[in-house]
Amino acid sequence: MPLDVLIVDDSAAIRKILQRVLAQTDVPINRVLEAGDGREALNLLRTEKINLVLSDINMPNMDGLQFLTEVRANDEWKSLPVLMITTEGSQAKVMEAVQLGATGYVRKPFTAEQIKEKLATLHF
Amino acid sequence: MTAITKDNRLDETLVTESLSRATLDVFGTMLGVDAVAGPRYTEKQPAHPSHGLVSLIGMAGAWVGTGGISCSAELACKLSSRFLMTEYESVNDDVLDAMGELTNMIIGNFKNEVEEHVGSLGLSIPTVIFGRNFVARSTAENEWIAVPFECEGETMVVKVCLSPQSNRPVVRGHAPPPYMVD
Numbered sequence: 001m002p003l004d005v006l007i008v009d010d011s012a013a014i015r016k017i018l019q020r021v022l023a024q025t026d027v028p029i030n031r032v033l034e035a036g037d038g039r040e041a042l043n044l045l046r047t048e049k050i051n052l053v054l055s056d057i058n059m060p061n062m063d064g065l066q067f068l069t070e071v072r073a074n075d076e077w078k079s080l081p082v083l084m085i086t087t088e089g090s091q092a093k094v095m096e097a098v099q100l101g102a103t104g105y106v107r108k109p110f111t112a113e114q115i116k117e118k119l120a121t122l123h124f
Numbered sequence: 125m126t127a128i129t130k131d132n133r134l135d136e137t138l139v140t141e142s143l144s145r146a147t148l149d150v151f152g153t154m155l156g157v158d159a160v161a162g163p164r165y166t167e168k169q170p171a172h173p174s175h176g177l178v179s180l181i182g183m184a185g186a187w188v189g190t191g192g193i194s195c196s197a198e199l200a201c202k203l204s205s206r207f208l209m210t211e212y213e214s215v216n217d218d219v220l221d222a223m224g225e226l227t228n229m230i231i232g233n234f235k236n237e238v239e240e241h242v243g244s245l246g247l248s249i250p251t252v253i254f255g256r257n258f259v260a261r262s263t264a265e266n267e268w269i270a271v272p273f274e275c276e277g278e279t280m281v282v283k284v285c286l287s288p289q290s291n292r293p294v295v296r297g298h299a300p301p302p303y304m305v306d
Contacts (some may be wrong), residue, residue: 011228012217012218012221013207013208013218013222013224013226014225017154017207058228058232058247058249060249087233087235087247088232088236088240088247089233090236090245103294107151108154108228109229111153
């Protein structure tokens with residue numbers, strides 16, 4: 001079933017790059033929505049059916065970890081795959097994201113292949 | 125190598141090597157561009173170009189400071205074109221955003237390395253400035269450590285200024301709020 005994907009990043013450049021990478025994967029994509037921060041992303045989740053989220057951590061208004069916490073607190077989104085894509089690379093930050101329920105973690109800078117490999121592990 | 129010197133500064137070689145690794149990683153991975161690091165230098169005030177692009181990002185924790193990159197408008201367009209796989213002939217919102225994100229990745233990865241020595245650091249959202257005939261001024265007491273990189277026939281400078289929070293200068297003319305008094 002083609003996926004509805006939500007990309008959450010305050011950088012329009014990264015959102016554009018990830019759109020391009022998603023188009024190159026074997027994962028069937030129906031549509032890609034974008035949000036500039038966690039708050040905007042939550043608003044979209046409330047009104048759109050989303051199958052996969054790619055999210056940055058450092059963002060204004062609501063950061064990625066806060067967003068992840070809100071997502072996992074909602075029964076409807078408990079199993080929603082959320083892949084963190086971020087410059088934050090410390091072991092502590094990765095562990096924090098995993099403990100909050102991140103499905104996967106990719107550090108920036110990233111290659112298209114790294115994103116594709118991570119998506120392949122989600123078994124869509 | 126001792127990461128922090130006796131006068132409470134980050135070792136310059138450590139900073140240089142970390143900035144170089146971060147920059148070359150970002151350039152190689154996201155841009156497919158070769159860059160060659162030149163000799164580092166230090167400066168009390170960042171030598172911002174009189175015209176061009178400057179992108180700055182703040183760091184804060186037990187140590188505080190700023191990291192950033194500066195280059196000509198032409199180089200910014202070339203790098204953004206590579207980054208976004210779209211041709212940019214002049215600086216526009218896409219170029220400013222792309223340069224902000226490149227700064228985020230370079231200084232963000234530098235931050236990840238130096239955190240081992242200075243503790244956890246938060247990273248601000250990047251601020252990108254573009255124009256002509258501008259002058260920038262920093263109130264930092266410590267010197268900036270700058271590394272120039274030759275790429276696409278031009279020079280981009282990556283620089284950082286970081287010092288322990290207790291070394292921050294008091295802004296003259298303002299009495300500190302009561303809660304800041306020892």
